[in-house]
Amino acid sequence: MKRELKIVVNGESYDFYIEPKTLLVQVIREMLGFKGTHQACDSSSCAACTVILDGKAVKSCSILALQANGKEVLTIEGLADGPKLHPIQQAFIDNWAFQCGFCTSGQIMGAKALLDENPDPTREEIQSAMDGHICRCTGYNMINEAILDAAKRLQAQKNSQPQKGSRSAKSEEVA
Amino acid sequence: MREYSIIGKPTPNVDGPAKVTGEAAYTIDMTLPNMLHGKILRSPYPHAKIISIDISKAEKFPGVKGIVTGKDSPGGRYGLWRRFRELSDQECLATDKVRYIGDPVAAVAAINEEIAERALDLIEVEYEPMPAVFDPIEAIKEDAPMVHDDFPSNINATRHIEWGNVDDGFAKADYVREDRYVLSPAHPCCMEVHNSLASFDKGTGRLTVWSSTQSPYFLQQGLADALKMREGDIRVIKPHVGGGYGGKNSTMPDSILSSMLSMKTGRPVKIVFNRDEEFTATEHRTGQHMAIKIGLKKDGTIVAMEVKTITNGGAFTALGATTLYLTGTFITMPYKIPNYRYDGVRAYTNTVWGTSIRGFGAVPAKFISETQLDRAAHDLGIDPLEIRLKNAVEPGYQAPGQYTFESCAIKPCIEKMRERAKEKWPKLAKDEGIGYSAFAYMSGGIFNWIDTPYAYSSAHIKVNIDGTVDLYTQASDIGQGHNTVAAMICAEELGIGIEDIRLHLGDTAHTYTDLGAWGSRETLMNGNAIKDAAGQVKNKLIEIARLKLGENIAYDLVAKNKRVYLELRPERGLSYYDLVKDAIKANDGVPIVGTGHYTPHNKGMISPAYGMGVMAIKVKVDRETGHVEAQDVLVVHDCGQVINPLGARGQVEGSVHMGLGYGMCEEMPMDQGMVLNPEFVDYKILRTRDMPQIEILDVPTYEPNGPFGAKEAAEATIAPTAPAFANAVYAACGAEFYSNVLKPEKVLKAIREKEAKEKATSKAKSN
Numbered sequence: 001m002k003r004e005l006k007i008v009v010n011g012e013s014y015d016f017y018i019e020p021k022t023l024l025v026q027v028i029r030e031m032l033g034f035k036g037t038h039q040a041c042d043s044s045s046c047a048a049c050t051v052i053l054d055g056k057a058v059k060s061c062s063i064l065a066l067q068a069n070g071k072e073v074l075t076i077e078g079l080a081d082g083p084k085l086h087p088i089q090q091a092f093i094d095n096w097a098f099q100c101g102f103c104t105s106g107q108i109m110g111a112k113a114l115l116d117e118n119p120d121p122t123r124e125e126i127q128s129a130m131d132g133h134i135c136r137c138t139g140y141n142m143i144n145e146a147i148l149d150a151a152k153r154l155q156a157q158k159n160s161q162p163q164k165g166s167r168s169a170k171s172e173e174v175a
Numbered sequence: 176m177r178e179y180s181i182i183g184k185p186t187p188n189v190d191g192p193a194k195v196t197g198e199a200a201y202t203i204d205m206t207l208p209n210m211l212h213g214k215i216l217r218s219p220y221p222h223a224k225i226i227s228i229d230i231s232k233a234e235k236f237p238g239v240k241g242i243v244t245g246k247d248s249p250g251g252r253y254g255l256w257r258r259f260r261e262l263s264d265q266e267c268l269a270t271d272k273v274r275y276i277g278d279p280v281a282a283v284a285a286i287n288e289e290i291a292e293r294a295l296d297l298i299e300v301e302y303e304p305m306p307a308v309f310d311p312i313e314a315i316k317e318d319a320p321m322v323h324d325d326f327p328s329n330i331n332a333t334r335h336i337e338w339g340n341v342d343d344g345f346a347k348a349d350y351v352r353e354d355r356y357v358l359s360p361a362h363p364c365c366m367e368v369h370n371s372l373a374s375f376d377k378g379t380g381r382l383t384v385w386s387s388t389q390s391p392y393f394l395q396q397g398l399a400d401a402l403k404m405r406e407g408d409i410r411v412i413k414p415h416v417g418g419g420y421g422g423k424n425s426t427m428p429d430s431i432l433s434s435m436l437s438m439k440t441g442r443p444v445k446i447v448f449n450r451d452e453e454f455t456a457t458e459h460r461t462g463q464h465m466a467i468k469i470g471l472k473k474d475g476t477i478v479a480m481e482v483k484t485i486t487n488g489g490a491f492t493a494l495g496a497t498t499l500y501l502t503g504t505f506i507t508m509p510y511k512i513p514n515y516r517y518d519g520v521r522a523y524t525n526t527v528w529g530t531s532i533r534g535f536g537a538v539p540a541k542f543i544s545e546t547q548l549d550r551a552a553h554d555l556g557i558d559p560l561e562i563r564l565k566n567a568v569e570p571g572y573q574a575p576g577q578y579t580f581e582s583c584a585i586k587p588c589i590e591k592m593r594e595r596a597k598e599k600w601p602k603l604a605k606d607e608g609i610g611y612s613a614f615a616y617m618s619g620g621i622f623n624w625i626d627t628p629y630a631y632s633s634a635h636i637k638v639n640i641d642g643t644v645d646l647y648t649q650a651s652d653i654g655q656g657h658n659t660v661a662a663m664i665c666a667e668e669l670g671i672g673i674e675d676i677r678l679h680l681g682d683t684a685h686t687y688t689d690l691g692a693w694g695s696r697e698t699l700m701n702g703n704a705i706k707d708a709a710g711q712v713k714n715k716l717i718e719i720a721r722l723k724l725g726e727n728i729a730y731d732l733v734a735k736n737k738r739v740y741l742e743l744r745p746e747r748g749l750s751y752y753d754l755v756k757d758a759i760k761a762n763d764g765v766p767i768v769g770t771g772h773y774t775p776h777n778k779g780m781i782s783p784a785y786g787m788g789v790m791a792i793k794v795k796v797d798r799e800t801g802h803v804e805a806q807d808v809l810v811v812h813d814c815g816q817v818i819n820p821l822g823a824r825g826q827v828e829g830s831v832h833m834g835l836g837y838g839m840c841e842e843m844p845m846d847q848g849m850v851l852n853p854e855f856v857d858y859k860i861l862r863t864r865d866m867p868q869i870e871i872l873d874v875p876t877y878e879p880n881g882p883f884g885a886k887e888a889a890e891a892t893i894a895p896t897a898p899a900f901a902n903a904v905y906a907a908c909g910a911e912f913y914s915n916v917l918k919p920e921k922v923l924k925a926i927r928e929k930e931a932k933e934k935a936t937s938k939a940k941s942n
Contacts, residue, residue, distance in 0.1 A: 035204035036197015038417070040366040041450045045855040048366060076197035085195065093191035096821040099829060100654025101194030102366040102417030108195060127864045134855060136366050136418050137654050138825060139832030140863035 005069055009034070010078025016065075024068050025049045025060035028075055036076040036105045046134040050106035050113075051075045057113035059132075076105035079112065087153035088112055088146075097146035099137030107133050111147045119158075120151055177816075180735060181667045182883045185821045189659045189673065190415070190652070199415040202387045203370050203447060210372070211240050211284040213436050213446040214291035215428060216298050217456060218273035218280055221525035221848030222307035222320060225272060225300065228281060233297035238290035241440035242298070243432065244281045245270035253401040253426055254492055255393060257626035262332070262492040264323060267401050267431050272305070274322055274490040275527050276848050277456035279428045284436040284444045309848050311487040311522035312464065322490060322523035329523040331488045332496035336503045336517040338575040344479025344514030348470030350555055354547050356913045358539040359842040360462035360487070362454055363532050364860060367417020369457055370447040373433035377441050383410045386430045389419040389653050390691020395683050396625060397426025402434060413681030419653040420833070421532035422458050424693050425493045454853035458493055459843060460538065461486045461521075461529030467506075467543050471551055475562040479514040482506055484539075488521040489528030494693075495521050497622055498529070501536035501781070504577055505894065506544045508615035509585045509787045510566040512574075526848045533833055535694050537616055537894035542837075542915055545612040545898035549905060559902065560596075563613045563789065564589045578779040580787075582876035582886065584813035585613065588788045591874060592811045596791050599809060599870070606796045607806075608907025612899035613789045616891035617782030618881065619696025621775050630772035632700040633687035636665065636708040638767040640759055642737075642752040644669065646708075647679045650701035651692035655889055656822035657701065663818055664702045664882050668709035669716075670734030671751055687770065695887040698818060699784060700773050702882030707771025715767050716754045723749060723757070775880070783880035786887035788812025790831075790895040792867075794903040796910075801923030803904055805835055808869040810892055813876050816884035823888040827871050830889070834896025836861050842916045 002017040009032055016031060028034045028051065037060060040048040044062040051060045052074040060073075079086045088111050091097070098104040107130070114121060114129040121129070126147050127140075135143060193199035230242045245268045254263030269278045281298050285291035306320040313319055314329040322329055345351055371386040382404065388394045391411040399406040416423065429446040436444040448457065463486035470479040484502060488495050503517035532538075552562040570583040592611070600609060619631070634648040646665050652658040662676040669675075679685060689701050713734050720739040721729045724747060733742045740748025758767050775783045793807040808831055817823045840859035844851045852858045877884035901912045910925035 034197070035200065038201075038203070038366070040368070040417075041855045043450065043854040043856045046366070076195075080196055085192070089195040092195045093187050096188060096656075096825045098188070098191075098194050098654075099656065099825055100366065100416060100418040101190065101199055102201065102654075104194055105197045131862045131864045133863070134366070134860050135863075136364055136420070136833070136860065137829045139828035139830075139869070140866045141828055141868055142825060144863065 003066060005065055007068055008072040010075055018065055020064065020066055022065045023061055024063045024065045027065040028060055034075045034077050038102050038105060040102065046103070047110060047132040048103045048106040050109045052109055052113050055116065057110050076108060079108065087157060088115065088150040091146045091150035091153055095142050095146035095149055097138065097143045103133060103135045107135065107143055111150065115151055115154060119155060123148065179667055179883065180670070181663050181673065182818055183816065183820065186659055186663055186673065186819045187821065188656055189662050189678070201367050201415045201417050202372060202385050203367055205372055205385055205414065207372065207374055207443040210443040210445055211286060211436070211440060212288040212291050213282050213284045213433050213444045214288065214295055215279045215432060215446065216281040216295045218269065218276060218278040220273055220302055220304050221276050223273050223302035223304045225269060225280065226303055227301045229299040230281065233283060233294040236290065236294045236297055238286040239283055239294045240286065240442065241284040241436050242281060243435045243439055244268060247435060247439065249401070249403045251401045251403045253397045255425065255494060256492065256624045257396070258624050261326065262496060263400065265491050267435060275525055277452070277527055278490070279432065282432040282436055284440050307525035307848060309524050309526055309845065311485045311524055314522040314524045315520060322525060326523070330520060331492055331523045332499055332521040334500040334503055334517070334519040336577065337515065339514030341479050341481055341514045341516040345470045348478050349473040350551065351468065351470045352547065352551055353466065353468040354543070354913060356465045356543045358463050358465065358542060358915050360529060361460040361532070361837050361841040362843055362858065363420035363422035363459065364858070365418035365420060365422055368448045368450065368453045369423065369427050369429045370445070371430035371433045372443060372445040373430065373437040374443040375434065375437040375441065381408045381410070382434055383412065384430055384434060385412045385414060387416050387423060388413050389416070389423040389651055389693055391649055391651070391681050391683050392688050393424060393625065393691055394426050394430060398430060398434060401426065401431050410684045413651060416651070416653040419692060421530060421535065421693060424691065425458060425530060427457060450855065451853045454858065455850045456527055458528060458530040460532035461488065461495060461498065463487060463539055465539065465543050467547055469547060469551060471555065473555065475552065475555055475557040475565045477510060477512050477566045480507065480512050481516045483518050485520045485522060487526065487529065488523050489526045490523065491528040493528055493530035495529055497624065498531045498536040502540045504781055505537035505616065506540035507574060508785070509568050509613055511568055511572065526845055527850065531693065534890050534893045538837060538897070541612060541614055541894035542898045545895065546901050546912065549902045550911065559611045560589055560593050563611065567613065578781045580785055581880060582784065582815055582878040583787065584874045584876045585615065585787045587874045588811045588813055589613065591872060592789045592791060592809065595811065595872060596809060600793055606798060606907055607793065608796070608903045608905070609791055609793050610899045610902025610904070610906055611789060611791050612895035612902060614891050614895040615785045615787035616887055616894065617694055618699040618784040618786060618887035619782055620694040621778055621780065621782060629688040630704070631774045632689040632704040633770065633772040634701065634704040634708045635687050636712050636769045638712055638755055640756060642671070642675060642755045644671070644676050645679060646676055646705065647686045648701060648705065649681060649683065649686040649689040650697050651681060653692045655692065655826060656819060657692065657697040659822060660698050660818050661701060661705055664705045665709050667883065668706050669713055671737050695889040698885050699881045699887065702885060703773035704771045706882045707773065708769040711769030711771065712767050716751070716758055719754050719758045719761065720749050778880070784815065784878045784886040786812065786814040786891045788891065790892065790899045792899040792903045794900065794907055796904055796907045796922065798908065798926055801919035801926065803917060803922055805867045805900060808867050810869060811872045811874060812892065813874045814888035815876055815878035815881050815886035817873060817875065817888065818883070818885050824871055826889040827892045828869055830893035831869055831896050832861055832866060834893040835900060837915055838897030838900040839917055
């Protein structure tokens with residue numbers, strides 16, 4: 001029996017009827033055609049398929065699409081601001097943080113979820129958060145450096161765009 | 176040092192924007208209209224006769240569009256050995272018998288993967304199991320079951336290397352030691368599994384195959400041999416590739432069976448392996464037994480070395496025979512060994528087969544020779560770096576009949592290591608240790624097993640009216656960053672920017688041949704071909720400039736910073752863009768082109784050039800649990816002129832990661848031919864928390880055989896990693912290892928054994 005799936009992916013609403021066993025990664029790759037999300041194992045152990053579901057990094061191969069019903073998904077395709085790369089993407093390029101690039105979408109989405117939660121992580125915190133991701137090319141150090149670099153860029157971006165809370169943050173600093 | 180505009184400057188990956196946005200298309204991401212999905216039925220037996228195959232039920236299963244079995248096979252045998260046909264020992268589908276657990280016996284094409292998979296269950300195969308052999312030593316015994324009935328024995332290949340007088344050498348030695356090792360197999364574990372999409376054109380009888388491959392040309396050849404077609408009727412396209420590491424050199428059943436199914440159904444067919452198939456039925460780093468004997472003078476000078484190995488080849492040859500040879504040569508590098516003998520045997524067995532995984536034979540070679548050298552140094556009371564320095568080769572060194580080192584800075588590398596290590600690690604805490612290992616590795620191989628009459632690498636350049644440059648080459652970027660290197664070399668030679676270059680890659684229909692990405696060959700070999708092509712174009716532009724400027728001698732003109740000008744009077748010159756327009760107008764409106772090529776000649780048996788260096792790893796051993804923490808890595812290497820420092824660092828980082836895996840946790844245990852850990856859950860790959868930081872120091876040289884003085888920077892550093900790690904554990908706690916995977920239980924056992932031995936010795940002494 002097919003069931004209805006209402007899902008928002010990269011800001012667009014979609015409505016499908018799917019078999020309950022359908023995995024989130026199948027909806028993303030096969031039904032929506034977002035091929036940037038890759039799958040590299042069959043045992044939920046590589047995190048290449050990581051996407052962000054309601055703000056949290058999840059392995060899209062280990063989640064039924066129906067578990068994402070009514071929720072919002074962000075994939076690598078939704079990260080850049082039009083033609084402008086997201087600071088994490090730019091930091092991955094500038095730090096040579098990928099080689100074959102196959103696990104990269106998952107790494108970047110994992111990094112995004114981490115930096116949303118912890119904007120100024122230490123190297124150890126990055127390693128702890130990213131430990132589920134397998135990369136066979138880079139040996140991870142250059143990925144960690146890219147994430148540290150991205151954190152700085154995001155911080156700088158935030159500082160250059162004063163927002164509501166910025167005054168109180170400043171006054172705290174003065175205090 | 177020479178001054179370059181682009182070479183040697185950190186340059187972001189030209190594929191960066193595509194790879195960080197998810198837009199880079201890998202074969203696995205591709206579909207075609209009307210496409211079917213294929214699945215492979217594999218043998219559950221390691222060795223069995225095929226009595227019958229009944230596909231009648233499967234054929235009737237709704238959604239199944241075509242099935243192929245051995246009867247449909249065009250009958251070609253394939254492998255990478257056109258020069259030695261008997262070693263091209265693979266067939267499209269098993270016909271008379273299966274040779275390993277996972278041997279393909281049939282393949283189904285259906286409207287989706289699920290239906291194809293379910294249809295596999297409906298194919299009835301009657302097997303008659305036969306005695307099988309799994310151990311290479313058993314396999315070469317006379318009464319062993321034969322893996323290939325048409326081969327004289329299970330001895331798949333032998334390699335003998337000898338120079339000097341080994342027996343005399345040992346007679347002159349003050350110290351001789353002999354050790355035996357067992358090295359376990361390891362898997363390349365590409366993140367993108369093997370997969371291919373084949374489309375057969377019924378009208379023309381031509382085939383197009385998109386595949387995750389390291390070498391479009393090897394695949395074109397392999398398919399032509401297997402399917403008995405003309406190479407020119409097969410077009411291979413290599414999109415972005417999600418890792419290779421040696422595991423994607425061979426033509427594999429994904430491409431052959433998707434092609435056969437496409438020919439049978441008249442529709443495009445895609446076959447994607449799952450991770451289990453990847454581990455159980457694709458190529459891995461060979462497991463092997465090794466014995467090494469070394470003779471030294473009291474002062475640490477090596478006088479003789481003798482090495483024997485027998486490798487578990489598995490069911491087929493792939494590049495295993497060359498791996499066997501290279502193990503025998505890399506083991507001697509980078510040392511002066513006056514008397515040397517090597518005997519290698521590769522045995523066929525009923526297991527999945529091994530090939531040339533990253534390091535091409537150097538990984539087991541260096542593990543045994545560098546760990547043994549440390550024990551010899553310890554016994555002779557010589558410092559580990561001192562013994563390596565004492566025996567290190569100098570520029571111009573020749574191993575008789577084998578190889579010559581032209582650029583060579585191994586001694587400066589070791590000296591720099593000594594200095595830096597002292598500074599970096601002034602004091603060690605309890606249970607900490609530092610291990611060292613030296614290394615050298617080829618910059619592309621001088622091997623022509625495929626018997627190609629083509630140049631080893633070629634490149635074609637076309638300059639358009641607006642100054643943009645189209646560069647066409649089959650050279651493969653499989654993640655190592657060669658596309659960036661190719662663009663940099665082209666731009667440097669023409670004196671223009673990377674942004675002026677457009678790359679056209681990996682399509683056999685539109686590019687000139689290159690043998691692909693293996694043996695760290697692309698920078699040197701394809702780099703030379705690109706430089707040749709760009710040089711031809713440059714000379715045409717310089718000639719126009721000479722005429723326009725009224726200069727007598729073209730040699731005084733250089734192309735740099737988008738101008739062609741007089742080297743000594745830079746103000747006298749012309750814009751590159753204007754010159755291009757003039758050149759094309761003067762050429763009847765035809766774009767300016769150049770076709771360059773490179774094939775090494777008279778450069779010994781292995782390679783025109785060698786990258787080299789020395790590695791140190793610092794560890795801390797937990798004596799209670801046996802857990803070893805790799806804390807710090809220091810690499811000092813000579814890779815000639817670095818083309819792209821970002822990419823070169825990436826290669827070292829990745830090699831150390833895979834090398835540490837070989838030393839710490841990666842193994843493929845098999846039972847009766849069955850791989851016991853065919854998932855990432857059980858096959859342990861180091862994660863980010865396991866990885867130490869790596870400091871890399873360059874000792875630049877100028878390699879005369881390489882483009883702009885460049886040579887290998889990719890694979891060399893995998894080989895010294897595991898032995899440096901084992902040597903560090905030895906330095907920390909005295910535990911000795913004669914196999915590669917230093918898991919906690921193994922470390923603990925080695926510590927206990929050492930302690931027991933010490934107790935027994937002290938007891939004996941006190942008695």
